[in-house]
Amino acid sequence: MPLDPYTVREDFPILKRVVNGKSLVYFNNAATTQKPVQVVEAIKDYYYNYNSDVLRSVNTLSSQATDLYMEARRKIAGFIGAGEDEIVFTRNTTEGLNMVAEALSGRIGRGSLVVTSIMEHHSNLLPWRRIVARKGGRLTVVGMNRDFTIDMDMVEKSLEEGCEILTTLHVSNVLGTVNPVKELSKLAHKHGCLFILDAAQSVPHMPFNVKDVEPDATAFSGHKMLGPTGIGVLYVKRSILEEVEPMLLGGGMVKTVTLETQVYEDIPFRFEAGTPNVEGVIGLAAAVDYLRKIGLENIAEHESKLVKHLLEGLDRSFVEVYGPGEADKHAGILSFNVKGVHPHDVAQFLDADGIMIRSGALCAEPLVNALGASAVARVSFYLYNTLEEVDMFHESLRRMRMLM
Ligand SMILES: Cc1ncc(COP(=O)(O)O)c(C=O)c1O
Secondary structure, X not given: OOOOHHHHHOOOXXXXXXXXXXXXXXXXXXXXXXXXXXXXXXHHHHHHHHOOOOOOOOOHHHHHHHHHHHHHHHHHHHHOOOOOOOEEEEOOHHHHHHHHHHHOHHHOOOOOEEEEEOOOOHHHOHHHHHHHHHHOOEEEEEOEOOOOOEOHHHHHHHHHOOOOEEEEEOEOOOOOOEOOHHHHHHHHHHOOOEEEEEOOOOOOOOOOOHHHHOOOEEEEEHHHOOOOOOOEEXXXXXXXXXXXXXXXXXXXXXXXXXXXXXXXXXXXXXXXXXXOOHHHHHHHHHHHHHHHHHOHHHHHHHHHHHHHHHHHOOOOOOEEEEOOOOHHHOOXXXXXXXXXXXXXXXXHHHHHOXXXXXXXXXOOHHHHHHOOOOOEEEEEOOOOOOHHHHHHHHHHHHHHHHHO
């Protein structure tokens, strides 16, 4: 059954809001998504009926909360085909990528090579740059092809130099292009290199399975996939997770402690020091249930229709599109500039029509600069957006043009 956005919208109370006298059109989903009642209710139910510490106390409430927490962990791990001991809960993608960079810093020595791309979000560039600077390693930043995907030839050449870590994003939060992650993963492994993937913009929007892509680690955020803020997932292959040092030490991550020494908990708990974000995990599991019910294939297909409609209605004499012109080369993200108008002004004009978009350097300043801009405007879709909303967007841009 194809996705019906009008049925989906019934589950999202915020979409009934009127903003600036207009029906809310929410086109800022790459930043964060709205939450369905099912997610909010799951969190409410947890707080009203089960709130307790988890994995510690031997009382009824705590053991019920622990059961809910562990069931949620299984669901979330299963969503990406991971074992439940291979995911570590984080605050978000940023924390996951920083954690994995720190955890793997032991592999970086004088002259070691880390390869990344010009397309990265700052959260997958800055942590690696700091590690190589600290350890005397090198960072190679590969460019893009004409179709705005990562330059595979340059990746291969860099890997041939002998590389420790290749790290890229899956879907660009600026261009909406989808990198060939299976090929990248194979290439990295062929050269004895680890493959770390930023999946912030792919896991929420398309089928994704770690057994298929085979990254050594990958990170994503709950709030970008209908879940609450403050919860993210870092997947790390079991053999690597077993070998790296936990970043945070304290309660919940040790089996025994004496005044001289300690024995760490098994994976993944040794990486989750302190009281965890139980409500976040339970909310994210409800989001995963919701996404599964709709079907990730259906979501990807729906977003593709929206992008096609968006591209078809844009007047290119007035609007410059960044990234491929063809809808089938885009996930549900499109960045543009209105010629002669600053993107913040474009965002404010649309805002007056109730249309929420993002503008700026999108936390990917090197990429935006490489596109010849200092800032862009971005539309990003999700399962509740409609073709009618895209028409409203086109209409708003047309009015903007008339006023110029
Ligand atoms: C590709 C990409 N990576 C990482 C992030 C960081 O996500 P978060 O802010 O949830 O840590 C984002 C968020 O916009 C993103 O689009």
